[in-house]
Amino acid sequence: MLTTTAHLYIRRPSPTTAEFTVTTRPALTLPLRLALLSLSILRLTLFFVILFTLYTRFLTTSSLHSSPETNPLLLALASHLHTLHLSPAGQALTRLVAPIPAWLLAGISIPLLCFTVAWELHTSESLLVLRGLGIQTSTTGGFPWGSWRPATRFIPTEKIRDVLINEAFRGFEVRYYLVVVVEGEEDVVVVFPKLLPRRKIVEAVWRGVRGCLYEANDGMWYGVGKG
């Protein structure tokens, strides 16, 4: 399939740096690349179809020539859209959406539009540990409500009181999760909040983080590979 269950990648560019990434993306093989490419094309097509549907429904009423627009680029775009609208496919689409009330059409297509643009198939969350500097958590994927860039958070070393594994009720189950206790903050920072990987991964990351952050580097490496 296109996604897998969350699994762990560890990168160690230098002895004092480690990046733990938990992701749902499987290893990129050729068939997977092709599938992902076709999925992107599908999404792009869907995006333009929806956009065009909105155009045929809401913007074609105003006459092309009465428009006060003088920008030649926009004029060209408008004329192209108009020809497309008058084409058989455009007419068919117009007839298809005609019986749907305007509010319903807008209500369906606008969220769908956002979805095709913003939604990411794979969720990946990472924890970057730099000895002496601090740790940085970041989350990408899913639906980035509110912000477009990956949500990152940097916690300097002197602010870190502890890194620990805790258990909590979540929905109908009890989950293990990794937390960073930050000095002077009421709430702890949950690492990998979206994926909440299983105990094996959480433990591996915990050992790795403590090894990288606190323990003297004597060649002993606590991370135990991929989860």
Added chain:
Amino acid sequence: MAPTYNIAMVSDFFFPQPGGVESHIYQLSTKLMDRGHKVIIITHAYDGRTGVRYLTNGLKVYHVPYFVIYRSTTFPTVFSFFPMFRNIVLRERIDIVHGHASLSNLCHEAILHARTMGLRTVFTDHSLFGFADAASILTNKLLKFSLSDVDHVICVSHTCKENTVLRASLDPLMVSVIPNAVVAENFKPYSNPAEVARHSFGQDPPPARPLGPHDTITIVVISRLFYNKGTDLLTAAIPRILENHPNTRFIIAGSGPKAIDLEQMVEQNVLQDRVEMLGSIRHEEVRDVMIRGHVYLHPSLTEAFGTVIVEAASCGLYVVCTQVGGIPEVLPSHMTVFAKPEEDDLVAATGKAIAALRANKVRTELFHEQVKSMYSWTNVAIRTERVYNGISGAISEAEFYGYDASNPASWSATRGRSGVQSFALIDRLKRYYGCGIWAGKLFCLCVIIDYLIFLFLEIWWPRGKIDICPDWPRKTVDERREPGVR
């Protein structure tokens, strides 16, 4: 090598709420862990006490977030607890589910779900109930439902056993009596006057021992002030006792809806200088209050065991109590004066106790050692462990139920050959069907739905996706040759 078990204690009642059931669960769990078992506790969330917590020794407590309706019992949401319960049971690899207290819905639900999941169940009843009023009938029906399929029942006294057997229509053979116990070290009688003065709430002098003819006798009452604890009786008796015996005073600790009646009585009779009301106190303060007195008065109207009178005797107090429920079984007669649960008799019995103390006829200083030799939690844990062995087939049926009972003809049809309850759905349904004309069918329906939910959960949240908890290092017991590893 004796088998060890993973045990889940389930009850609505647990710390931080104070009470007898709560401390019973805690003490029993601690002692079972000392014997190499793994114990977890499942209760509902309290204010400021939620999530997963650890107590001493690695005793793990799950405070399941649920909605509380009355006196910290959760709302009966028969099936909604199942997914969470299954998750906890699987991740902790539980073998035996041990429910406590018949008013706890969480416990009944857990027993039902545990049987559906194919686990052994034990239920401990801590209280007595009537048969007449509507609430009792409903509770009894519910109890009958959840106990139809339980493997074994433990009661805290013989009276309680009789009551439970009748209420839930159980086979008396599958009900054991294991009394409560006290931690005698926490209830030592007072040793030196300085200690009493340090813990004193008021400015009163420490209790005189031995008593002179004009020394003040202090009567202690520690109970939650509810109707069933006999607070009305107490309110009526106090003015008469104080009138009959000039050199006496009362110390009353505890709170509850009846506290206002007591306060009114004190004001009406102008007894402020002779009745001291302390309000609610913490469990660890109980001893400090007790050692200030000579007599402990326990006016309860119903009581399955009455741990508090054992605590009082352990502190070296002479006990005056009503002869109800399991109380007469608890202490030997030289430590107690019994009264009928009525005003006149309670006043007379208190008079008798005061007279006996004044005559220095009671050797209260010996009580502590005697109580210590009678009650210990280790003993309770050993006896409970035997129940676990019995229901899981580790000891033979003949050994567990007695040799007379090992005759297969005497067993009900639904019980398996080994004397343990069969898990087959059809056998379980047979047991539930006998609960009543309508109730039987309703209960069967509930069991079937529960089973279907179980199947659904197995598909939806497969076992493989649930993380297993690492065990706390287990203790080993001396009798055992090898460490208790399963």
